[in-house]
Amino acid sequence: MHLAHYLRLLHRSQTALAEAFREIRRGHPHEPDMYGVCERLAVQCGDHARRVEPFVRRYEAWTSQEPERLHRPLFAGTRPGGLGLLRDLHDLYLLATECDIACTMIAQGARGTRDDELLDVVRRCGGELAVQLSWLRTRMRHAAPQALVVAT
Amino acid sequence: MPEPIADGWGRRTPYGPPGGVERLAAALPGRLRDCLPAEIGLGSPWPVRVDILLDEGVTEADVDMWVQGVSPVHADALDIAVSDGRVVGLRGSAADRAGHGRLDPGDRHGGHADAGRLTRPLVREGGRLVESDWQTAMGRIVSRSKELLDRPGGWGRFGFYTGGRLLLEEHYTLAVIARAGIGTPHLDGGTRIWAATAAAAFTASFGADGQPGSYTDVDHCDAIALWGHDMGESRVLWERMLDRRLGPRPPAMVAVDPGDSRAAKEADVHLAVRPGTYVALADALLHELIAGNRYDPAYVDAHTVGFPEVWRVVEAYPPKRAAEICGVSAAQIEQAAEILGSSQRLVSAMFQSFYRSNQATAAACQVNNLHLLRGMLGRPGAGVFQMRPSAQHARETGVGGDLPGMRNWDNPRHVEELAELWNVDPAVVPQGPPTHAMQIFRYAEQGSIELLWISAADPAVTLPHIDRVRRTLEGADLFVVVQDTVLTETARLADVVLPAAGWAEKRGTVTGADRTVHLCDKAVEPPGEARPDLDIFLDYAGRMGLCDRDGAPLVGWHDPESAFEAWKACSKGRPCDYTGITYERLRAGGVQWPCTPSSGHGAERLYAGGRFPTEFEHCQTFGHDLATGAEWGADRYRATDPRGRAFLHAAEHEPSPEALGDGVPLYWDPVSKQPVFNVAAVPATKAAEAAEIGGEQAEGVVSLEVSQRLEEV
Incomplete structure (x- = not known):
């Protein structure tokens, strides 16, 4: 049974995403709209990680050693400027997508183990992740024309 | 007999609500009302009181002429006294549907200055602003503009920022130049600082911006709720409310306001909530209405979507919990809910401090929810206002970040409609999303916006982060154009300063908070070489050679009236339809939109019968997440399928992210x-x-x- 590996993957990705939201806010302090939203989403991601944690423990008893290359870092710090912001948001989008699809896989696993409690948790995380992805997409759509076509 | 308003507050004129027959008549469409006897069909029982406000030493005998004008503060009709070519005072307009002759002393000098006027264009020479002429000043702007437009992505190097005090014709002309001439998404206004919240909340709840109510709702109502009251913004409406309170069968009054305002003292229940906790309070009020079965399930079923989610959220906000968050007593919340829940005709008015608070859009949506849950819209005495009367036409014409005519950025057909109207390639019109004011200044700070044109606004004083705004405007690479009546702080930092005509020095229209369009005539000449803002924009369009697809001038109008006609064509078929309004009609008094040529009058109230502009092809937005601003997009909107029903938006209370320590907002x-x-x-x-x-x-x-x-x- 490898469910714990995927739960750990989700836990790590959510923790990484929370930290990435905070980093992007610190890295782009003069963007007028980043402060409040990024902090809010960081708190949300931290909350997801906390909710997933008990299930990691619940399933790790059946789990063998973690397979290689299970977890790969997707965000390695901010870059300056308008293009940098766009690229950073792009990284976060990929990281959020990893969390989102992990939730979908775990939901399938939870059905397999008849674990309604886990199903409930990942469904809730998935719902909030969908809003995070929408926000990232919205913010990138706003930034893209100026960053890609106008800025030199 | 006109009355001077020496003490600043004129005589009280108490009055009672109209009778049942008049109320039934008020619910009829305008043209049916025309068939009724005048005393039933028209007007309002609020007594006329014509105020007069003349400068010291001036008497009525000294006045050479009275010119039809509009209050710069409230957008109500008034008459301007002219003597020897100067404005020497004001007189209320007895026939005005908004003020019934009243004035606000603030009208005399609000929004315009007599002293320190700019009379000649200024240009920067060797680091200093020096007097120049129009030819030189416009020449510099145009040569810089052309140089920028010739480079790839040239459209993105322009930013336009405008205050809310220009006239409708000027706002629309600016919108056409920016969106179709330059083709830039970087156009926004001072309305962003808070009126944008009001617009966003209306759009989110009802499908389009636009004030649902009529000032006459104050005559009919039996309860008034004031959310974040601010006297300065709403004095004439406030007098109307006070007069109802002093007359027979007065309306109950609830005031929600952290401060101790005059409204708070007058109200039967004053909820002095902690700043930034409006959502928690509103959730508790909705909780009380639903739990106590004091809402209208038939209306909710037939005319709204989203009720189960709202109940899921507000179920967790009993008065006791909200009382802890908001710092008021649970009993007070229950008292307020009793008034709001038992009234038959409820008027709500939201004010500036409400719109500038934590979770502002969500809070404003909760007030809209209250009216939707109780079916308190679209009939006499039931209405919602958000008070900043003078900036309405800025939002409609599209200088506040929206597309002209309340069109939807995310609907390609709406963008194509505009391209067709303006006869330009649809690719020129930016395909959304628009850039908001703070982002415009951020791009200027970063250097990708290289020409910033600021009209009738002083962002170096009024925007948040002013030290950075000032540094940006001072930057050598940014070409700053400021168009204003006086040398503002912003103008001192400009490369070119254009002297603009002020209030009463030009002709045009403005739209007030109950959608009443007023005509303001030119009473006096602008000083020196100052020109109306419309003439400045027209001059720029001409010198730039801005053309449509067939090589004809893009801006095909030449004066206020022809600009108004162009705007009417743009508004056709949209919620803010102006096509039945003409300058000639406006000379006889204000007219409310929507007004089509076939209707005798404008519609007094929006959303009669619970029909909302939320159809997919008609709506102004496909919606966004209230907490983050994430856009939902067309697919989700189609799936919700509101079909003319309004949206009930749920919101949890969240402490401000900008709070200090343990969540202090x-x-x-x-x-x-x-x-x-x-x-x-x-x-x-x-x-x-x-x-x-x-x-x-x-x-x-x-x-x-x-x-x-x-x-x-």
Whole structure:
């Protein structure tokens, strides 16, 4: 049974995403709209990680050693400027997508183990992740024309 | 007999609500009302009181002529006294449907200055602004513009920022130049600082911006709710409410306001909530209405979507919980719910401090929810206002970040419609999303916007983060054009300053808070070489050679009336339809939109019968997440399929992310537009730093923790 590996993957990705939201806010302090939203989403991601944690423990008893290359870092710090912001948001989008699809896989696993409690948790995380992805997409759509076509 | 308003508050004129017959008549469409006897069909029982306000030493005998005008503060009709070619006073207009002859003393000098007027264009020479002429000043702007437009992505190097005090014709012309001539998404206005919240909430709830109610709702109502009251913005409406309170069968009054305003003293229930907790309060009020079965399930079923989610959220906000969050007693919340829940005709008015608070859009949506749950819309005495009367036409014409005519950025057909109207390639019109004011200044700070044109606004004083705004405007690479009546702080930093005609010095229209369009005539000549803003924009379009697809001038109008006609064509078929309004009709008094040529009058109230502009092809937005601003997009909207029903939006209370310590909210001060802390709530800290504290309770300098956001201010 490898469910714990995927739960750990989700836990790590959510923790990484929370930290990435905070980093992007610190890295782009003069963007007028980043402060409040990024902090809010960081708190949300931290909350997801906390909710997933008990299930990691619940399933790790059946789990063998973690397979290689299970977890790969997707965000390695901010870059300056308008293009940098766009690229950073792009990284976060990929990281959020990893969390989102992990939730979908775990939901399938939870059905397999008849674990309604886990199903409930990942469904809730998935719902909030969908809003995070929408926000990232919205913010990138706003930034893209100026960053890609106008800025030199 | 006109009455002077020496003490600033004129005589009270108490009155009672109209009878049942009049109320039935008021619900009829305008043209049916025309068939009724005048005393039933028209007008309002609010007594006329014609105020007069003449400058010191001036008597009525000295006045050479009275010119039809509009209040610069309230957008009500008034007459301007002219003597020897100067404005010497004002007189209320008895026939005005908004004020019934009343004036606000603030109208005399509000929004316009007599002293220190700019009379000649200025250009920067060797670091200093020197007097010049129109040819030189416009020549510089045009040569810089052409140079920028010739480069790839040239459209993105322009930014336009405008105040809300220009006339409708000027706003629309600017919108056409920016969107179709330059093709830039970087056009926004001072409305962003808070009127945008009001617009966003209306659009989110009802499908389109636009004030649902009529000022005459105050005549009919039996309860009034004031959300974040601010006297200065609404004086004439406030007088109407006070007169109802002093007459027979007065309406009950609930005031929600952190401060101790005059409205708070007048109200039967005053909820002095902690700043930034409006959502928690509104959730508790909705909780009481639903749990106590004091809502209208038939209306909710037939005319709204989203009820189960709203109940899921507000179920967790019994008055006791909200009382803890908001710092008021649960009994007071219950009392307020009793008034709101038992009224037959409820008027709500939301004010500036409400729109500048934590979770502002969500809070405003909760007030809309209250009216939807109780079916309190679209009939006499039931209405919602958001008070900033003078900026309505800015939002409609599209200088406040929206597309002209309340069109939807995300609907390609709406963008194509505009391209067709303007006869330009649809690719020229930016395919959304628009850039908001703070982002425009951010792009200018970063250097990708290289020409910033600021009209009738003083962002170097009024925007948040003014030190950075000033540094940006001072930057050598940014070409700044300022068009204003006086040498503002912003103008001092400009490369070219254009002297503009002010209030009463030009002709045009404005739209007030109950959708009434008023005509303002030119009473006096502008000083020196100052020109109406419309003429400046027309001159720019001409010199730039802005053309449509067939090589004809893009801006095909030449004066206020032809600009108004162009705007009417743009508004056709949209919620703000002006096609039945003409300058000729406006000379006889204000007309409400929507007004089509076939209707005798404008519609007095929107959303009669619970029909909302939420159809997919008609709506102004496909919606967004109230907490983050994430856009939902067309697919989700189609799936919701509102088909003319309104949206009930649920929102949890969330402490401000800009809060100090343990969740103490901060808000923007309405006057200085700087962040202010509630003194009582500032926590003691180790890493202390001196900062100025304002607010109702105290003033002075104390120590407090400075959050990261504030270190940048």
